[in-house]
Amino acid sequence: MTRNCFKRGVIMTVSSLLVLMLAMPANAGKFKKEYRMTVNVGPSFYWGMGAIKFSELVKEKTGGKINIKPYFGSSLLKGAQLKSPQMVSMGVIDCAFESTINTSPVIPEMNIFSLPFFINNFENLDKLEYGETGRIIFSKMEKVGLTPLAWAENGFRQVTNSKKPILMPDDIKGMRLRVVGSPIFIDTFRALGADPVNMNWGDAQTAFQQGIVDGQENPVGVLLPVQIWQYHKFVTFWNYLVDPCIIYWGTGAWNKFPDEIKTAIKEAAKEAARFEKALCRAGLDQDTSLKILKNEFNYEIKIPDPVKYLENKGVTVSRLSPEGVQAFINATAGVYDKWIPKVGKDLYESAKNDMAK
Numbered sequence: 055m056t057r058n059c060f061k062r063g064v065i066m067t068v069s070s071l072l073v074l075m076l077a078m079p080a081n082a083g084k085f086k087k088e089y090r091m092t093v094n095v096g097p098s099f100y101w102g103m104g105a106i107k108f109s110e111l112v113k114e115k116t117g118g119k120i121n122i123k124p125y126f127g128s129s130l131l132k133g134a135q136l137k138s139p140q141m142v143s144m145g146v147i148d149c150a151f152e153s154t155i156n157t158s159p160v161i162p163e164m165n166i167f168s169l170p171f172f173i174n175n176f177e178n179l180d181k182l183e184y185g186e187t188g189r190i191i192f193s194k195m196e197k198v199g200l201t202p203l204a205w206a207e208n209g210f211r212q213v214t215n216s217k218k219p220i221l222m223p224d225d226i227k228g229m230r231l232r233v234v235g236s237p238i239f240i241d242t243f244r245a246l247g248a249d250p251v252n253m254n255w256g257d258a259q260t261a262f263q264q265g266i267v268d269g270q271e272n273p274v275g276v277l278l279p280v281q282i283w284q285y286h287k288f289v290t291f292w293n294y295l296v297d298p299c300i301i302y303w304g305t306g307a308w309n310k311f312p313d314e315i316k317t318a319i320k321e322a323a324k325e326a327a328r329f330e331k332a333l334c335r336a337g338l339d340q341d342t343s344l345k346i347l348k349n350e351f352n353y354e355i356k357i358p359d360p361v362k363y364l365e366n367k368g369v370t371v372s373r374l375s376p377e378g379v380q381a382f383i384n385a386t387a388g389v390y391d392k393w394i395p396k397v398g399k400d401l402y403e404s405a406k407n408d409m410a411k
């Protein structure tokens with residue numbers, strides 16, 4: 055190719071690019087065609103329904119400029135649910151609607167929610183999330199390149215099994231239980247003398263079906279869509295720890311959004327989180343969440359009383375006596391000795407302060 059020929063080629067390419075740019079609408083090119091969101095569970099879970107709501111609201115509030123596609127079942131991570139925060143902070147995945155458990159490998163402070171028998175009701179949880187503790191946790195996220203947008207929920211985790219009612223630590227001894235791959239779960243169930251095995255959620259359902267494990271622990275919003283009664287006839291509602299979710303975005307990309315887009319996405323996150331939390335709490339907080347769904351979202355939930363629903367499916371639902379709770383607290387004391395230093399003594403104190411308010 056002669057020099058002139060090359061020059062002409064370059065000029066032509068540049069000018070055709072200019073023509074193309076002029077032909078495009080003002081915002082095209084500024085935003086991606088699709089923003090990918092990782093979600094560990096499926097679309098029929100309350101958590102998954104919240105993720106769908108978030109993407110719908112974002113579309114609506116940004117006038118169609120921002121399109122989020124939820125990728126369910128951690129499919130962007132090949133099921134490796136604990137990898138979500140790294141991938142979002144690196145910008146490989148744009149955003150997440152994720153459990154604090156799945157975020158805890160990168161932000162150990164998230165384990166505050168997994169201390170056994172520490173936060174035991176919605177009131178305490180709300181005090182933490184909207185108090186000093188929540189503020190500290192959000193600031194920790196910002197330090198690792200994650201921009202938190204709103205607190206959402208998976209819920210208080212309840213234990214299910216195929217053997218017998220769990221009322222005292224002795225009942226759980228030797229039980230093979232699927233737990234999530236976060237190490238505090240292994241420590242807690244070992245302290246109770248159980249035989250915990252960790253596996254990703256994607257593998258867990260097969261393990262229930264095949265009876266590889268005797269039991270597992272998850273909130274109502276997970277127990278219902280997996281039809282846990284098919285595998286486990288015993289559920290203990292022990293609220294032994296809670297699993298909030300957080301809607302978050304990778305900071306690198308977030309900072310490039312214009313302010314009006316940031317505001318619209320944040321509003322969408324807050325609204326979707328309010329809806330999703332109400333789904334997860336429906337029938338578990340008297341009629342508070344049922345009213346939110348009906349009055350604010352014009353939404354009639356299919357299962358307004360999850361406990362009764364489980365009982366109707368032949369599940370024996372148990373609750374711990376005060377002595378039972380104390381026995382479990384005593385049996386898991388060692389978990390606090392090991393995990394408070396990891397979570398941070400200050401954060402632990404602030405959580406206690408928030409709950410005392």
Ligand code: X2X
Pocket residue numbers: 094095135153155156208234254255271272273276297
């Ligand atoms: O893996 C689990 O148990 C689940 C679905 O609850 C989480 O993602 C933490």
